[in-house]
Amino acid sequence: MIEQDYFMRMVSELGRILSRILFLKEQREFPQAVTEIQTAGKALLGIDHVMINALSAEQLRGLLGTDPAMAVPRAYVLGLLLAEEADVRALMGEETDLMRAKSLELLIDSWLDDGKPLGRDHVQRIDALLERLAGCSLPVELTKKVVAFQEGNGRFDRAENALYDIPASTPGFTADALAFYRRLLLRSDAELIAGNLPREEVLEGMAGVKTR
Numbered sequence: 510m511i512e513q514d515y516f517m518r519m520v521s522e523l524g525r526i527l528s529r530i531l532f533l534k535e536q537r538e539f540p541q542a543v544t545e546i547q548t549a550g551k552a553l554l555g556i557d558h559v560m561i562n563a564l565s566a567e568q569l570r571g572l573l574g575t576d577p578a579m580a581v582p583r584a585y586v587l588g589l590l591l592a593e594e595a596d597v598r599a600l601m602g603e604e605t606d607l608m609r610a611k612s613l614e615l616l617i618d619s620w621l622d623d624g625k626p627l628g629r630d631h632v633q634r635i636d637a638l639l640e641r642l643a644g645c646s647l648p649v650e651l652t653k654k655v656v657a658f659q660e661g662n663g664r665f666d667r668a669e670n671a672l673y674d675i676p677a678s679t680p681g682f683t684a685d686a687l688a689f690y691r692r693l694l695l696r697s698d699a700e701l702i703a704g705n706l707p708r709e710e711v712l713e714g715m716a717g718v719k720t721r
Contacts, residue, residue, distance in 0.1 A: 566614035588615030665704030690715035
């Protein structure tokens with residue numbers, strides 16, 4: 510359970526920062542925008558931007574605390590800041606896939622940990638990152654999180670597509686894939702249709718896994 514007062518204070522400050530970043534982007538003051546984002550990361554989270562860039566999402570989460578009431582919203586905020594920095598750096602012509610992948614993992618982790626969006630645009634932010642990373646080869650563990658995120662949002666066709674981005678040679682793939690389809694078979698026909706993966710397609714997918 511997130512500590513709501515703490516979260517709301519952080520979100521309020523983040524909103525002010527993001528408004529400032531938007532202004533700088535519109536003025537094409539990209540280096541200043543990056544500096545403001547990095548300063549915000551230090552002020553809100555107590556983590557220097559050098560460390561943020563050097564560490565993995567998993568390592569960063571270890572620095573954000575062990576109390577989920579604090580760590581989950583902090584991961585969410587860091588994910589948003591990294592997404593903003595990646596957007597600015599892309600406008601500067603820099604490569605941003607690794608930063609976006611780190612942002613994606615932090616935002617999905619915070620969604621999965623809390624079981625619901627932390628902000629009104631939480632899902633949209635994740636979707637935007639997935640769109641920008643389309644065609645990139647994501648790490649297997651991150652792709653598994655994408656599957657869980659899409660399934661949890663009832664977008665079963667997207668979950669299945671992400672599932673098949675995982676190499677079949679990955680240890681445990683067959684068991685994970687079969688478990689995925691078995692979970693879907695417990696859903697109602699209406700839920701499966703709403704998720705763009707009707708029951709017959711679920712059965713076809715399961716049969717395909719068994720014959721691989």
